Amino acid sequence: MTDVIFTIDAQEIRSPADRTILEAAQENGIYIPRLCHKDGLEPYGGCRLCTVTINGRPTSACTQPVAEGITVENDTEQIRSWRKGIIEMLFVEGNHFCMFCEKSGDCELQALAYRFGISAPRYPYLWPVREVDASHPDVLIDHNRCILCSRCVRTSRDIDGKQAFGFVGRGSDRRLVVNPGSRLADTTLDVTDQAVDACPVGAILRKQHAYRTPVGQRTYDAGPIGAQIETPVDLTIDQGGLP
Amino acid sequence: MAESIGQVVREVCESHACDPTRLMDIVRETQRRLGHVSDEATDAIAHWTGAARVNVAHLISFYSFYTDSPQGRVVIRLCDDVIDRMAGYDKVRAAFESELGIKMGQTTDDGAFTLTHTACIGMSDQAPAALINQTPVTRLSADAARRIIRELREHGDPTKLVHHCGDGNNAHPLVHSMVENNIRLAGPVIFSRVNRGEAISKALALSPTEVIRAVKTARLRGRGGAGFPTGLKWEFARAAPGDRKIIFCNADEGEPGTFKDRVILTECPDRVFAGMAIAGYAVGANEGILYLRGEYEYLLPFLEDVLERRRADGLLGQQIRGRNTFAFDIRIQLGAGAYICGEETALLRSCEGLAGEPMTRPPFPVQKGYLGLPSVVNNVETLACVTKILEEGPATFSEFGTSATSGTKLLSIAGDCMRPGVYEVSMGTSLRQVLDLCGGDQPGAVQVGGPSGKMIAPNEFDRVICYDDLSTGGSLMIFDAERSIPEIVSAFMEFFIEESCGYCAPCRVGNVLLKERLDQIIGGRGEPDDLSYLEQLGTTVRSTSRCGLGQSSPNPVLSTLENFRPAYEALVKTDPDGFKRSFDLSEAVKLAEGIAGRPSVHAQEGDS
Numbered sequence: 001m002t003d004v005i006f007t008i009d010a011q012e013i014r015s016p017a018d019r020t021i022l023e024a025a026q027e028n029g030i031y032i033p034r035l036c037h038k039d040g041l042e043p044y045g046g047c048r049l050c051t052v053t054i055n056g057r058p059t060s061a062c063t064q065p066v067a068e069g070i071t072v073e074n075d076t077e078q079i080r081s082w083r084k085g086i087i088e089m090l091f092v093e094g095n096h097f098c099m100f101c102e103k104s105g106d107c108e109l110q111a112l113a114y115r116f117g118i119s120a121p122r123y124p125y126l127w128p129v130r131e132v133d134a135s136h137p138d139v140l141i142d143h144n145r146c147i148l149c150s151r152c153v154r155t156s157r158d159i160d161g162k163q164a165f166g167f168v169g170r171g172s173d174r175r176l177v178v179n180p181g182s183r184l185a186d187t188t189l190d191v192t193d194q195a196v197d198a199c200p201v202g203a204i205l206r207k208q209h210a211y212r213t214p215v216g217q218r219t220y221d222a223g224p225i226g227a228q229i230e231t232p233v234d235l236t237i238d239q240g241g242l243p
Numbered sequence: 244m245a246e247s248i249g250q251v252v253r254e255v256c257e258s259h260a261c262d263p264t265r266l267m268d269i270v271r272e273t274q275r276r277l278g279h280v281s282d283e284a285t286d287a288i289a290h291w292t293g294a295a296r297v298n299v300a301h302l303i304s305f306y307s308f309y310t311d312s313p314q315g316r317v318v319i320r321l322c323d324d325v326i327d328r329m330a331g332y333d334k335v336r337a338a339f340e341s342e343l344g345i346k347m348g349q350t351t352d353d354g355a356f357t358l359t360h361t362a363c364i365g366m367s368d369q370a371p372a373a374l375i376n377q378t379p380v381t382r383l384s385a386d387a388a389r390r391i392i393r394e395l396r397e398h399g400d401p402t403k404l405v406h407h408c409g410d411g412n413n414a415h416p417l418v419h420s421m422v423e424n425n426i427r428l429a430g431p432v433i434f435s436r437v438n439r440g441e442a443i444s445k446a447l448a449l450s451p452t453e454v455i456r457a458v459k460t461a462r463l464r465g466r467g468g469a470g471f472p473t474g475l476k477w478e479f480a481r482a483a484p485g486d487r488k489i490i491f492c493n494a495d496e497g498e499p500g501t502f503k504d505r506v507i508l509t510e511c512p513d514r515v516f517a518g519m520a521i522a523g524y525a526v527g528a529n530e531g532i533l534y535l536r537g538e539y540e541y542l543l544p545f546l547e548d549v550l551e552r553r554r555a556d557g558l559l560g561q562q563i564r565g566r567n568t569f570a571f572d573i574r575i576q577l578g579a580g581a582y583i584c585g586e587e588t589a590l591l592r593s594c595e596g597l598a599g600e601p602m603t604r605p606p607f608p609v610q611k612g613y614l615g616l617p618s619v620v621n622n623v624e625t626l627a628c629v630t631k632i633l634e635e636g637p638a639t640f641s642e643f644g645t646s647a648t649s650g651t652k653l654l655s656i657a658g659d660c661m662r663p664g665v666y667e668v669s670m671g672t673s674l675r676q677v678l679d680l681c682g683g684d685q686p687g688a689v690q691v692g693g694p695s696g697k698m699i700a701p702n703e704f705d706r707v708i709c710y711d712d713l714s715t716g717g718s719l720m721i722f723d724a725e726r727s728i729p730e731i732v733s734a735f736m737e738f739f740i741e742e743s744c745g746y747c748a749p750c751r752v753g754n755v756l757l758k759e760r761l762d763q764i765i766g767g768r769g770e771p772d773d774l775s776y777l778e779q780l781g782t783t784v785r786s787t788s789r790c791g792l793g794q795s796s797p798n799p800v801l802s803t804l805e806n807f808r809p810a811y812e813a814l815v816k817t818d819p820d821g822f823k824r825s826f827d828l829s830e831a832v833k834l835a836e837g838i839a840g841r842p843s844v845h846a847q848e849g850d851s
Contacts, residue, residue, distance in 0.1 A: 048787040058786045085783035089752035166297030167303040174745030180299035
């Protein structure tokens with residue numbers, strides 16, 4: 001297959017034609033922020049954090065294939081403002097208390113907030129009433145922190161071959177549920193399933209594992225999210241505190 | 244219950260060959276027989292169809308006409324659209340509530356009645372209106388509401404509420420409805436005389452590529468609002484690899500204020516079905532599916548009968564027009580109350596027996612749509628135009644309209660005007676001419692294209708209906724100058740919040756946040772900065788949402804902030820003492836008192 005050539009923020013990119021914009025960027029050392037996308041999973045296009053513009057039109061980089069000659073914008077002031085807005089929406093939609101959350105430091109949502117310099121969301125908290133499902137002996141779901149990214153849904157269905165998760169409801173009533181049954185203990189989910197590790201936030205957690213990695217040695221203590229993709233590593237981020 | 248749940252579900256599933264792609268029909272039939280789809284019924288449906296249980300549960304929770312909890316034998320769905328609110332929704336609602344002794348959203352203790360609300364049911368020109376089970380009741384008043392309940396208490400049969408039928412085919416025995424067509428202006432394309440079979444005969448005399456060329460020569464573009472060139476869409480689908488291709492007619496007319504497709508389906512369904520068959524011939528498809536919104540279920544027996552007669556007359560089926568080279572048949576898929584299913588890929592998902600969540604594009608439906616097959620989705624009006632183009636030739640069709648936009652456009656006009664109803668106008672007609680036609684006397688604003696369209700101010704009434712200017716699916720809502728623009732916009736946002744599918748974050752959350760701030764402003768607690776807050780938030784939702792719903796849902800906010808800014812500026816103020824107006828001290832104290840379980844010290848001191 002012949003390569004295609006296009007630009008991202010004026011940088012020329014050469015990529016195999018079967019890649020998405022997000023993949024091609026990543027292979028060329030450019031980080032496009034994402035939450036619902038995880039390498040190895042079918043692209044979902046749900047969080048919209050990877051929104052870029054192609055010839056001026058916004059679209060999600062995780063679902064859009066590369067094409068010859070296109071002009072992609074990724075890191076502009078306008079796109080940063082959209083992405084910041086989406087991160088803030090995800091914070092106010094659920095109940096996120098980073099200081100009490102054992103995922104702190106390993107959480108992609110929190111890491112993105114740091115990367116985008118968000119100290120407090122501009123939007124009002126919606127304070128939804130959500131449940132915790134601790135029925136399973138080894139795994140816990142705290143729905144307060146779920147951002148509906150579907151990573152557990154797709155991992156369980158497409159990698160673990162179980163379909164232990166799914167969604168019900170429409171619009172702001174959408175919520176993660178287990179399948180079948182009503183409690184996690186009713187499913188065939190096992191602690192060794194990859195779906196358990198698919199969660200980008202603290203919604204699906206292994207029991208008895210909290211604080212095994214001390215604060216200071218966690219994933220995003222070493223560097224900002226995306227740094228492992230970027231060359232050279234950009235350390236000039238505006239670090240704010242989270243609520 | 245005479246029959247067990249498991250037995251009923253098994254029968255229903257087997258009557259649909261236990262096919263999981265027919266879950267829409269299986270769930271509807273289950274609910275019709277059992278009253279609701281309980282957990283046990285959901286388990287059984289998953290068992291017999293082999294669908295994942297969570298997919299069945301998702302489907303039931305997604306469509307507003309399906310329910311997993313018991314509801315009344317008679318379900319009254321009162322339309323709470325903006326136009327209905329202007330026409331007296333509050334009084335009708337109060338009458339239903341007092342006559343039934345329940346509040347909106349409740350069921351009577353005897354299990355006889357449920358009272359609930361619903362989005363626009365396509366009756367804005369005869370509002371207020373409601374669906375009682377499947378029966379539309381229109382031009383409601385408080386008296387009518389009380390009379391309806393008394394009658395239903397006697398016989399319990401909503402179909403017996405129809406004492407006078409509407410005009411045209413509304414009086415057909417298979418429709419038997421009080422709905423009126425209100426065709427105020429019949430134009431030369433859609434409402435011209437139909438010569439059954441003529442268009443198909445002429446199409447079959449051409450090659451499929453010649454048919455596509457005719458549609459291209461006529462410069463036909465999609466009438467649903469997006470305006471994609473129809474011939475080009477067909478060409479893509481024809482070129483797509485695969486032996487099995489499907490033609491869809493999008494009759495999920497859900498944009499509030501639109502009802503022209505209902506009138507087309509009532510008065511000239513033959514024109515639409517002929518258009519589907521012609522599309523099938525052009526594309527190389529042998530199957531068609533008409534997706535009929537659940538609100539129009541009352542038209543289903545009539546439409547099925549039209550299909551049956553077309554089969555009998557050789558216009559559908561194995562050998563169309565006696566030629567064994569072309570076979571084409573159509574089935575009708577009923578929706579169940581979800582605006583998003585008007586989005587073409589959500590419509591395809593729904594036909595696959597899933598919740599109506601839009602698909603990722605690319606691939607586009609013409610490449611991979613329904614069940615991964617090349618699929619063409621055309622609007623009802625578009626397909627009706629196709630028939631006309633084949634009947635009289637592309638040149639005649641493109642005589643109507645402008646040099647840039649050919650043909651006519653059906654408008655559904657409602658709100659503050661003398662003659663609400665359906666108008667077939669030439670493309671290129673100005674808004675001012677339209678207002679003259681319908682007796683909209685000096686309105687303050689016109690919403691063109693429904694909530695997802697634009698609010699137009701009087702200084703722009705010379706703009707014209709066409710793809711290059713006011714491109715619209717056909718909804719026109721007229722508002723007198725004394726109507727509150729921010730309140731109309733708030734009602735539109737409520738609609739989008741209810742109808743968002745919830746798949747993507749900006750639409751799921753952003754619309755809620757837009758309405759929150761809008762309501763602060765309407766409630767007198769807005770500050771000048773809130774206007775730029777709304778603009779920034781609205782732009783984020785519009786730019787980042789996944790499908791057309793979220794990409795257009797901020798339009799009411801953004802277009803009125805642009806065209807009607809003084810209406811907002813009059814409501815927002817800076818507090819002279821520098822306090823934040825959005826902070827309501829007494830509300831906050833009340834909340835704290837509730838948590839503490841006692842009145843605040845401050846309040847006690849004040850009392851003494």
